[in-house]
Structure formats: C-alpha cells, structure tokens
Amino acid sequence: MLGIDLGGTKLHAALADAAGTVLGEALEPTDPRGGLAIVAQIGALRDRLAREAGLPIGGLRCAVLGSPGVFDPRSGRIGIAPNIPDFDRIDIVEELGRRLGCPVQIENDVNLAAMGEQWQGCCKEVRDFAFVALGTGIGLGLVLDGRLVRGARGAAGEIAFLPIGSDPAAPRARLHGAFETAVGSAAILERYRGLGGSAAKDVRGVFDALAGGDEAAAATLDETARLLVQGLMAVRAVVDPALIVLGGSIGVREELVTRVRNLIARHPGDLLRVEPSMLGSRAAVIGAVGAALARFHDGLLGAAQPAGRRS
Secondary structure, three states: OEEEEEOOOEEEEEEEOOOOOEEEEEEEEOOOOOHHHHHHHHHHHHHHHHHHHOOOHHHOOOEEEEEOOEEEOOOOEEEOOOOOOOOOOOOHHHHHHHHHOOOEEEEEHHHHHHHHHHHHOOOOOOOOEEEEEEOOOEEEEEEEOOEEEOOOOOOOOOHHHOOOOOOOOOHHHHHHOOOHHHHOHHHHHHHHHHOOOOOOOOHHHHHHHHHOOOHHHHHHHHHHHHHHHHHHHHHHHHHOOOEEEEEHHHHOOHHHHHHHHHHHOOOOOOOOOEEEOOOHHHHHHHHHHHHHHHHHHHHHHOOOOOOOOOO
C-alpha cells in the first residue's frame, strides 16, 4: 500500500504492508511545476521506498493520494487547489495509476488527516469531530457518527471559503477563500509586518520572535487566534462536534492552541474541546495508508467502493 500526502510545499509518502505496518517513509519538497511533474515525482518516490524496503517495484496493490482541493470523479481532476499548478488540467487518477501500476484513490488531504486521527490518533473513541488543518491554507475534515462527511459534491469542509476575516468578493479571496486569506501563512506574515515586525522572514520566524518577546509577534498570533476561533465557532454552531482537532504546521503550535482555548472559554455554553493533532505532520499520510488498506481489504472481500471514487 502507498499513502501519499501532497501539499503545496511538501510531498510525504509512506509504503506499508497488508497489515498497515509502515515499511518506509519519505518527505521531500513538492515539485513546483505541478501536474505531470508531480506524477513523475510520486512515481520516483515510490520506486525509492520500494528499493529501500527490499520490495519489488511492481508489487504495489493500491495507492491513496491526499491533495488539497476538491476531486471530480467524472474528470479525474482536482479543483480549488491553487497551490498545486495544473492539477485541474490532468486526469490525475489515470496518470498516477499508469505510473504506479495499481488502483489509485484520491481524497482531500484534510479528510485523510481526520481519518488518520480516527484510526491511530486522538479520535479513536470520538464519533463526532472536526479536524482543522492550518498551514499554507486552511481546511476541515468532518466526521459525524463515526463517518467521514464529503458532501454532495465532495466539497464539505472547504472552510477556506467561509466569509470571515476578509472580503469574499476580493480577487485573492475568490481564488483562495476569504478565511484562508485571513488566517493562512501568507496572511500571518503580512499581519506581522503590518504591525511593525521585522525579525521574521516566514511564519516559523514569527513563532521564534514570539519566544524572544517580540510584541508584534504576540499581537499577530492574538489576532490570528481571534479570527480562527470565529471559524471554529461557526463549525460548532452547524455540526456541534464533541472535539475539534487542530493540525497543520501552524495549527499544532502550542502558542496558537493556548490562545484558541482561552478565547473559546469566553464563549457561552458548554466548553468546546480543542486538542492538537496527536499524529502531527503524519496525520494525512497515516490516513492515506489506512484508506489504502481499507480499499485493498474491500477488494479482497468484493465490497463496493464508496460512491464518487474512481480508479
């Protein structure tokens, strides 16, 4: 089985056996050319992992790719993924299946992160939860009554487009979503600089500056947390999850989680439980391995594949 977590800046893959044991894992920068270049990159990464594990390259039974955006099972294309060029122009299922020589399933990356937490993380005993990933962008995976919710068109959880934090009609917001343009990594860095901060070149640097007592960094994260909580409370109002898990490179940071919890405590009603991802940066790739394992076993048993999926 091959689980793949594809992001705008990183490609994370894990090779596992039929019991779900990870035999090899690798992380590398995503090819900025996108499209077919990424297909070739995934193929090369699979080949390397197989060689390192002493397995035949052609022995792969199933692969699951987690990607930002919305997968269209009719065309095999992925839309609403502006950080990955040309994925809306190719049939990614066909191209990747040809390169890997096995059935391929596509799933939203944050959905897979939710599935990873449900399988091996902090949600094993939770039937109603939301996984919110905050990094370059923001997305949500929703599990209700123990089942992943995809929506009528596969776009459930695209909270980047909540009309929170910025003008949803602005050109940038139309592409990335109003909420994402307010809380994503680019927005955090812009906010920091707008508040007079100069010590950081990226969001990691903002957190480093915070540790050094930088007032602009503190104000930046205070405002980011305030906006994030608006989105989380909107999710609560609609689906009433028992737990919200914060993931992604920014979402798991203790400095942000603490601010979010403090702000949520000021809201009326029962306290909304918020926890950082137990699996961290591995949540989506573990979820992809789990999904590949489930598909393989379903194939052995002759079970029907979920509606809307394509191989």
